Amino acid sequence: MPEENSLLNVYKNFKAEPLKTPEEFSKFYVERPIKSTLMKELKTKIENAERGKFLFIGHRGSGKSTELNKLSSELEENFLVIRYSIKENLDMNDITIKDFLLSLGLKIYELGEQNNIEFSTELKDDFMRFVRETTHIKEKEIKELKGAGLSFTKIFMAKIGIESQTKDYVREELKTKITDLVRKINNLIAVIENLSNKKILIVVDDTDKLTRYEQAEDLFYKNYSLLLQIDCNVIYTFPIPLVFDPYFESVQNKFDGICVLPQPAVKSKNLEIFDDDGINFFKNIFYKRVNERKDTIDENTLEYAIISTGKLSEFVNVIRDALIKSTVKGKTKIEKEEIEECASDLRGIYEKALTQKHISTLLEIHETKHASDKSPEEKIVRDMLFSLIIVEYENKEGKRWHEINPILFPLIDKWKNILQEKQGMKYTL
Incomplete structure (x- = not known):
């Protein structure tokens, strides 16, 4: 041929x-062909929001990620954008709110490094110490992995994403420290936004690709209050089956906007x-x-x-x-x-x-x-x-x-x- x-x-x-x-x-x-202005409306909402939390709803495979990637690119001139993929950073078969928040905190810290943000020694040491203690990763192992070319954030994100023992440590430690973790995340956000003179936008994608319905329930219904405490603009993709859950009516009103991609x-x-x-x-x-x-x-x-x-x-x-x-x-x-x-x-x-x-x-x-x-x-x-x-x-x-x-x-x-x-x-x- x-x-x-x-x-x-x-x-x-x-x-x-x-x-x-x-x-x-x-x-x-x-x-x-329909709702062609949907993403423009969401873009306008984000540009005029202080700390908006938005749900982005649609079927898996309907083009949500493409639309969010396009939106992120359009906002990068005026925002520091974190494109956070659940699929790329965590185990889709085994995820909890604790894994997610610690991993997200590391992504925010990485954003600061990528934008040459000079964190104070006190803030940097406090966050690193918290992550080490939560994951039980020893200083010797960190030095060895750094020698192999991995950054601080990449080391811990890889451990949280794939190692069962590390996840067990994280979940046990954060039983009593989850509020402390959220506070540290928000401290990082405040410093980055202040020194960069830009707002942060986090786009959390692939929640609809979780392998079990119960995992999505755990994130959005049992722990939605923690998702709302992240002190910057956040878009959460939202699995469409959860819309048919009785809890949806009460939870949806807690967010600043809901966008349905038809x-x-x-x-x-x-x-x-x-x-x-x-x-x-x-x-x-x-x-x-x-x-x-x-x-x-x-x-x-x-x-x-x-x-x-x-x-x-x-x-x-x-x-x-x-x-x-x-x-x-x-x-x-x-x-x-x-x-x-x-x-x-x-x-x-x-x-x-x-x-x-x-x-x-x-x-x-x-x-x-x-x-x-x-x-x-x-x-x-x-x-x-x-x-x-x-x-x-x-x-x-x-x-x-x-x-x-x-x-x-x-x-x-x-x-x-x-x-x-x-x-x-x-x-x-």
Whole structure:
């Protein structure tokens, strides 16, 4: 196959990862079709807030990190911005508020060093001593790791992120010292802001990627008061399943603003009408990543890929895998066959996790377009939102509804038959 026609030339552009660099934004960014002023409004709020705390809500894989990276870049001229990724700094399978706050404190200290802030000897020694005592890391080990080229902050952040014993020490020590830690964090913030003459903005990302729902509950519902005590502007990404928790109503009012990044719909609520705005959004993403090469896929196949997937990251992953399948088959373009194969592979992963209770609930949601647990104790809907089996959509009129992930639509008739066999009766709603 001639190199210039190879589908692999654009394969690297289909990574389901956030855009980060100015070059990536210039080449690949597409403005969202609904609530296009949402990020401008959030930017204005931050620019005029003293110590604002904001929740940024959306499905995992919906483009939140890309939008936050873009916002951070736009604010860097007037703010000192910390982009804090839970995924990059902590263990996604095992995290508590104590790990998070100590790690965040180290990131703030690092921000000061990066901006040549001259902390007083007293403040510096006090913070370093506190971190050493909390982690139980000996001076000898610190010197050895520094000799290997690691900075003070990198040493401790690595230990907190990956070492079970260090995490155990931290959690035990901070049982009685968490307030002291918050005070030290705020002292660092005050000094940095005063000496730099800039406000600090912290963007806490990837909380929606925590592997267990209970971890998100621990951060935002059991310990939200500690999150609010960080004395600077902070944006916290907020897992969308928590919105359906009874605690949300009381907690949301404690924050200064809530921004919901909608998942663009590609069909109407009744699934009978295509939403041109949503479909064109996905098309533009595709064409920007193939350098406007229209011969990569025909229009009907592209539209099929769009309506077969539930959200942005799934669409990108299906196209990425289809590029490989098409190349291996010796094709010069993606055809419907490859899209169907990739969608089927993804569908199989979701299906393995579904019980009869899940199936019954999903069929009800498909019929009513509404998702909620039957009681505060039940978490089946929240769990399926967390795992992206259920998706919340919004159109340009601001109407929201719930639907099962479109990748699962081909299973609906099969599910109805399963319930019919189990119940010994025809499935109806």
